[in-house]
Amino acid sequence: MCADTATVQLTAKDFGSDQDVRWCPGCGDYAILSQVKKVLSTLGVSRENTVFVSGIGCSSRFPYYMNTYGFHSIHGRAPAVATGVKVANPELDVWVVTGDGDALSIGGNHFLHAIRRNLNINILLFNNRIYGLTKGQYSPTSPFGKRTKSTPVGSVDYPLYPLSVAIGAEATFVARTIDVNVKHLAYVLERAAQHKGISFVEIYQNCNIFNDGAFQYATGKETKNDTTLFLEDKKPLIFGGEKKKGIRLNGMNPEIVELGGDITEDDLLFHDEKLAEPSLAYLLSRMHHPEFPEPMGVFRCVERPTYENMLVDQIDDAKKKNSDASLENLFNEGDTWDVK
């Protein structure tokens, strides 16, 4: 994060550009845009040191609506473009905005490698489990059997789960939130921004045109308490409207238990964001609806040197060892001979 000390406190509005927002009315992206602007205004960062990079897809229009530097690049390549930006100028705050198709399908490779390098950039993946911009084909996160324009009798692709992929790729910060829970969304964005290293945030985002209600289970008043579980560091995994249900470990597997009787909070699985090994975070990332409540919040947050810092350190070391990095010295390296 690059704090801007010279300018006055900016408002959320200051982070908005003059462009008309062109997402469909009712799209979950509006809420995310609004929270990102709000969070940036509270972090004390400057607009000029902030860069939003995106690929292709509905979510990737995001940079146009921010009054920061922005690059609406090509399909799937935003993490690679962002890597170039960050390495060229590590002082910049770099955000990648992507979707489930952009990050996990056409851009899968870049997604994995940007994460494993642990650059200090923030990746926001708007997961609506559908291709919106191309008008409704299934995506790599669509559930098995999903009927879409391109799968009229149901898809035969098994989905992948963004958090599990990110954890497998050695992400140092992994979190999930949801578009309609703006308070939680803001909390997670702020945590992501504060993390030094790669921050990966999956945001459940409703596409009300091509996949309306995909996350109804997690947002509906009647169901959400039983289908979601809000993670708190060092606290037991408890959920349900009356906070009477918990997750206990049975061997290697989680199970849902009712609190009371001979089961107390101490019997439950406790969350720990800072575990060096990602096993717990991975286990949490495998809890899916309807078998389990889906965890929301920060799954993993560990420190590790960042790619760009280590790269700069190597350059600084080399400069110390070769304090006269002049062109003359460069040209005269190795064997030379004189012709008279």
Add this chain to the structure above:
Amino acid sequence: MVVKTHTENSGTRQVEIVGLESTIVRFCGDSGDGMQLAGTQLTNTSAIFGNDVSTLPDFPAEIRAPVGTLAGVSGFQLAFGSKKLRTPGDEVDVLVAMNPAALKTNIGDLDSDGTLIVNEDAFTDGNLSKAGYTSNPLENGELDKYRVFRIPIEKLNAEACKDTGLTGRAIGRCKNFFALGVIYWLYGRPMEPTLDWINSKFGSKPVVAEANTKTLKAGYYYGETTEMFTVKYTVAPAKIEAGRYRKLTGNEAMALGLITAAKLAKKPLFYGTYPITPASDILHELAHHKSYDVRTFQAEDEIAAMASVVGAAFAGAFAATGSSGPGIALKGEAIGLGIMAELPMVIINVQRGGPSTGLPTKTEQADLAQALWGRNGESPMCILAPRSPGDCFDIAIEAFRLAVEFMTPVMVLSDGYLANGAEPWKIPDVTSLPKITVTHPSEGSDFQPYRRDKKLARPWAIPGTAGLQHRIGGLEKQDITGDVCYDPKNHEHMIRTRRQKIDNIADAIAPLEVFGEDSGELLLLGWGGTYGSITAAVENAQAEGLSVSSAHLRHLDPMPKNTGDVLRRFKKILIPELNMGQLLPIIRGRYLVDAIGFNKIQGKPFMISEIEDKIKEMLGN
């Protein structure tokens, strides 16, 4: 050409000394036999001795193909002389063959009265059969026209190294230096440069240093004392321009040029790339120069490499990538983004034999069409091509100069021949280097992302600059504002503007020069790595009194403004290319001249004699 002969004492006997103007030596053996190293050492020693040198390494794509097979043969050819050498030469004067497979694949290039030195220990039944010989060529008379020297190199090497304590296997790896020692004696080369190299390379392994030293000297003294050789050769130092020199390959020169350009502009150099033959050595060279603020990024693939370059250029670095044809194919989409975003960057294509994976270690010029048209939509970019290993340095600097001045990606078409070939490089005076001026707008200016200057370049406003926040991307831009715009007239205007901007580069490049008379019967028009062969052939033909000149394009898009004028001053135009004719239709179409092509697609450079023969054919001689 023999310049003089005399006799002198060598050891206990007399040998004839033949002075040569230039000579061509080729080492060949298994890819594990150290032929590249032996060749490099002879190159360095000859350069330090004062000869002009030119080299052509030729190695298989497989790092270690099965020992003794034709597929595993690796070769290194060099020419050294007392005159200007434009190529590593056509036919080999001295061929060193370490096994039957190497003999079989290389003997065809040996001059009919050339010298053949063979490691006779390797001519076993098993090796002969692996090479496809049904009888031993050393015995059956098929080599009678050459001067053949059968030397038991393996046995002599083992004998020389036996007291060093090395294992038999490790001793076997020293045999290239025995062969090198023989050549050093044959050409009267000083051993000191290689002895110095051995000591610095193997300083931490004194046993290895000792073994290599012993076998190099053993080879040298073998030449001196055995009565096998009755002739040895001298090649006097060349009369070359005074100054300090070093030997550079094209890839090394390219890397130095990139660093120099960034340094001249006081910018960090970002090099995002994915390893690919024959471009990887640029990465290796750059990775050793971090103290010059060189930031190398080995990406996960070619696509990411190119995308990272676009990102780094957006953020204000001098950004470049290097690859070869297959990688450039993958980069096409992101190059298009660079063109749309109108950001400065350099893309190096070290061309190799295609299509598809093709011939990774062989040279070709078949990616010109890809450079010109290998992207979707109307996506013009500036295209340059170096003409010699040393020219890679100058072209890298020019590429960045033009990229920044015109805010455009610039593609550099090198090739495997230039990349791996080496020549002496006169170290330039730093003050004589071109200036590269970069300006970034700052707050307060009436900034619009796509408001252009007279050359049609847009401003390079970089993140971190207060008040100039803007968004760019791959969608069509509205003129001036850079906002997304689907207006039909605007689209046509922007397409034409981007093309015109590239055309304007013609005002900032050197005119096409003619080698020889500036009008006449025949002009040879070349581009890129064929410069040496074409120029040498034309020079020879001119010496015979033929009315022939040549011109060489270093700028392919745009071409120099006088290109048409030059072409029209000649009655006939020949365009030699190492492809099926990719420059040819452009020249014919654009300048309406009846040029004809001369094409070779064998993964090898033109021989001088091939072009000379064609010149004579065209001029009716």
